[in-house]
Amino acid sequence: NAGVTQTPKFQVLKTGQSMTLQCAQDMNHEYMSWYRQDPGMGLRLIHYSVGAGITDQGEVPNGYNVSRSTTEDFPLRLLSAAPSQTSVYFCASRGGGTGGPNEQFFGPGTRLTVL
């Protein structure tokens, strides 16, 4: 099992550019999510999905778009990058349905810089 994979590991964008952060998991997990990590603020939930075709907003969804066409993939799209989106982005997945203290597995993260 590769677990949760993310690409790219690093990315530099100019203001206004768009891009997609890729996330994939091979554990057949229903639940996937995206977080951003900023200094002094911990991790904050951007968007999440409880299964293919089902997505919902988290705490900081503005400027981001997601879709879930397959169980394995959950890409995060930046529509028009802004310097405020400079951050480290983590994708995570969790199995076992909505119940139970099931472990959330995190990808290695993507460091994004918007100039």
Place this chain on the structure above:
Amino acid sequence: AQTVTQSQPEMSVQEAETVTLSCTYDTSESDYYLFWYKQPPSRQMILVIRQEAYKQQNATENRFSVNFQKAAKSFSLKISDSQLGDAAMYFCAYRGLYGGATNKLIFGTGTLLAVQP
């Protein structure tokens, strides 16, 4: 809304000594899950320990244990026999059991632990 507070931005411990990291949370729910995650310089998020609120017994994983005080809404992490590899950022996190809360892992701001040789 639920919140998680880690009031110690940085801590330091001598190798082989014991250190306790503090975490408090606020919720109106009676059942929930609490977690401690470790983030070393590699940036990878690693689950250290988890606690189910309906279990009175404190969770233990090898050198890591928690002191869960439900009434006080406190969830501290104790690291015994600290090792150099324990140096990392530690995050406390909360997840609800019901409805939309079960889909949201709420993190504290983290405590950066240094281990001195």
